[in-house]
Amino acid sequence: WLSCMTVTxxxxxxxxMLELEEENIESRPIWKPMHMQPYYKSYDFIGAGISEKIFExxxxxxxxxxxxxxxxxxxxxxxxxxxxx
Numbered sequence: 001w002l003s004c005m006t007v008t009x010x011x012x013x014x015x016x017m018l019e020l021e022e023e024n025i026e027s028r029p030i031w032k033p034m035h036m037q038p039y040y041k042s043y044d045f046i047g048a049g050i051s052e053k054i055f056e057x058x059x060x061x062x063x064x065x066x067x068x069x070x071x072x073x074x075x076x077x078x079x080x081x082x083x084x085x
Contacts, residue, residue: 001065003029006057011082013059019078020062030058 006011013029020027033044033055062075 001063003061003063004058005061006009006054007059008057013057015082016079019082020075023074023078025075025078027062028060030055030060060074 002011007016023056033045033047034040034078035047036052036055063073064071069080
C-alpha cells in the first residue's frame with residue numbers, strides 16, 4: 001500500500017516534499033540503505049549502487065486507506081506542477 005516514485009532531471013525528491021508540505025501534505029524520503037547508516041558503514045554489503053540511486057532519487061508518496069480520488073488528483077497535480085514552473 002506504500003506508493004513510491006523516483007525522479008530524474010531538475011526536480012528532486014526534496015522539491016516534491018517541500019511543495020507537498022506547503023499544502024500540508026506529508027511525504028517522506030525513501031528509506032536509507034542499511035549500509036549507508038552510520039552503524040553499518042564499516043560492514044561489507046552486496047550491491048551495485050542501485051539502492052543508493054533509489055535513495056537519492058526516490059520519494060514515498062502520500063498514501064492512506066481513506067484517500068479519495070480527489071485527494072489523489074490533488075497530490076498528482078501538485079507534483080506535476082513542479083515540471084511546469
